[in-house]
Amino acid sequence: MKKILTITTLLTTAIFAQLNVATTYNYLGKVTKRIGGDLVKVDVLASPELDPHFITPKPSLIGKLRREDLLIINGGQLEIGWVPPLLRSANNSKIQNGGSGFLDVSRAVTLMDKPANVSRSMGDVHPGGNPHFATNIDNIVPIAELISMKLSQLDPSNQATYNKNFEQFKGKMEELSSKLKKEYASCQGKKVVQYHELFNYAMAFYGMDKVGNIEPLPGISPSSKHTLELINTMKEQKVTTILQDVYHEKKTANFIASKTGATVKIVPHDVGAVEGTDTLEEFYTTIGKELCQ
Ligand SMILES: [Zn+2]
Incomplete structure (x- = not known):
């Protein structure tokens, strides 16, 4: 009896196993939840009222990163001051840059304001271009598509759900984009x-x-x-x-x-x-x- 119960528990756990996802910023957490629904558990690392360039790499964040299957970052060097030390301490090979559980969404957009001459000594915190692309609603759909593809890659059995959620999300965002453009x-x-x-x-x-x-x-x-x-x-x-x-x-x-x-x-x-x-x-x-x- 005990054996049957154990097997049942194992099967249930396998079926309802959620992907553990960390996102650096809140907007990425919201998109991930819209695409992943109950299939994902999302931890957001940086509170939205803080300066996104300078987050304190607290020990509690290291603990979270040890457990994650996927880390989604904004990229464009916005997290360069705080995510690399966290990743080194968390020592989770899945979510290291280049690992299967690492996603940089700046790949989905074209960066504006790329400086012709880069000099950090001048103090510019954006040597590779402007990383604040999430403030344009039209950038959120390609970002969501990239996240949907990554979730499908890590959890192929639920690909149909991720695709369906992405299409729904895309429809809503495109509708809002046209509405806002017209209104303003x-x-x-x-x-x-x-x-x-x-x-x-x-x-x-x-x-x-x-x-x-x-x-x-x-x-x-x-x-x-x-x-x-x-x-x-x-x-x-x-x-x-x-x-x-x-x-x-x-x-x-x-x-x-x-x-x-x-x-x-x-x-x-x-x-x-x-x-x-x-x-x-x-x-x-x-x-x-x-x-x-
Ligand atoms: Zn900035």
Whole structure:
């Protein structure tokens, strides 16, 4: 009897075994859950209210990575400061770069802003191009397709489910993309300033015109010289919107706003970074609203 029970338990475990997936950012966790449903268990490593470039590699994250079957990263060097040390400590061969359980979704998109001359000494945190492509809704479908293919590769018996979920997801995202483009068509050509180069892809989606960044270079804190120049440019070009993220200091944006009369908009860089953006649909709708209204 005991033997039969053990066999039954083993079979049940085999049938309902979920894939253990870690994603670096929340938006990747949401996409993975939409494609994998109950077939996947998702751990998100970085909280969406934190600076995505500089996550503290905590021991609890190492423990998680030891158990995972798959690690999905944004790539484009966004995680270069914090994922490699975690992977070294976790020592899980499946999810190492090049392993069957490692997926870099930047492969699915074309990176913008690739610098002609790369010099880290200048402080640029984006030497290989801009990694913040998730703010453009049109990039989420190719990313989801790549995730669906990877889940099917690791768990071929459930390929039909992953495909079906992907097709459903694709339909919803394409519908929302057309709706947002239509709703904010007047946003085309609108001039904006942002703190860090977080929203270039979203601006490209709406055809907006980026006038400048509060940071003199990506990853370099504002200087008074650069801030004064930016204020002058904004006055000349009549810029009325400053895009601010949740994790940088807001003092500089507020100072610039006080000198130019521009409005500071708090824009989510990841799903869940601001209240009311817990789904991908809410995330893209909020970005559109904050950028364009
Ligand atoms: Zn960045």
